[in-house]
Amino acid sequence: MAVAKNRKAYYQYEIIDEIEAGIKLTGAEVKSMRDNRVDIKHSYAKIINNEAYLLNTHINPYKQSSDEDYNPKRDRKLLLKKKEIKLLKKKIENKGVTLVPLKIYFKRGWAKVKLGVARGKTKKDKRDTLRRRVTEREMDRERKKYI
Numbered sequence: 640m641a642v643a644k645n646r647k648a649y650y651q652y653e654i655i656d657e658i659e660a661g662i663k664l665t666g667a668e669v670k671s672m673r674d675n676r677v678d679i680k681h682s683y684a685k686i687i688n689n690e691a692y693l694l695n696t697h698i699n700p701y702k703q704s705s706d707e708d709y710n711p712k713r714d715r716k717l718l719l720k721k722k723e724i725k726l727l728k729k730k731i732e733n734k735g736v737t738l739v740p741l742k743i744y745f746k747r748g749w750a751k752v753k754l755g756v757a758r759g760k761t762k763k764d765k766r767d768t769l770r771r772r773v774t775e776r777e778m779d780r781e782r783k784k785y786i
Contacts, residue, residue, distance in 0.1 A: 641742045642750075643677040648739045650765060652757035656730065657741065661718030662693060662750045667704035672750060674701075677743055684717060684738035684754055686728050691717035693740060693752060717752065730756045 648654070664672070671677070676699035684693050693715045700709045719727070731738060741753045760768070 641744045642672050642675055643679045644742045645679050645682075645740055647680065648741055648755060648757065650768070651760060652737075652739055652755065653760055653764070654739075654741070654755040654757050655736070656756040658719075658723065658727065658754050658756070659746075660691065660723075660752050660754055662743070662752055663716040663718060664698075664750055665706075667701040667706060667709070668698050669750060670704075671698050671701040672743070673745075679740045679743060682740050684740060684752075686724060686731070686738075689721070689724060689728075691719050691724055691727065691738075693717055696740070696743075717754075727754075727756065735759055 678697040682693060682696040684691060686692075695712055696715060697711050699711060700706070727738065730736065736756060736758050739755045739757045741755045743750065743752050745751070
């Protein structure tokens with residue numbers, strides 16, 4: 640079950656590839672994530688000094704936490720192998736390609752993020768995607784009538 644989904648990412652970007660990464664969090668952040676108090680709408684990932692980071696992700700402070708100087712939008716390190724980081728770095732070297740978090744979830748108790756290697760869509764591409772979805776929906780409705 641996903642804690643947070645970036646539904647607009649599929650509309651704004653063409654997802655080329657997906658990869659799963661762990662997130663380095665504090666205990667209070669994990670508890671806050673379990674309460675679904677996460678926003679990844681404006682977040683993105685970046686590779687800095689051969690380390691991957693999740694930037695601009697907002698995790699609300701945990702109510703029972705005693706941490707006074709908590710920064711909800713701090714940079715969080717992503718846990719990836721060196722080989723995976725090299726591969727991602729190679730993919731995002733191209734112009735117009737970026738790393739976008741698609742969803743954050745828990746897998747066997749560990750916080751994970753699904754990153755998408757994405758290329759921005761133009762207005763025309765977005766209109767084509769919407770048109771295609773509408774026609775697919777109409778075709779599904781017609782199929783259901785005959786089943």
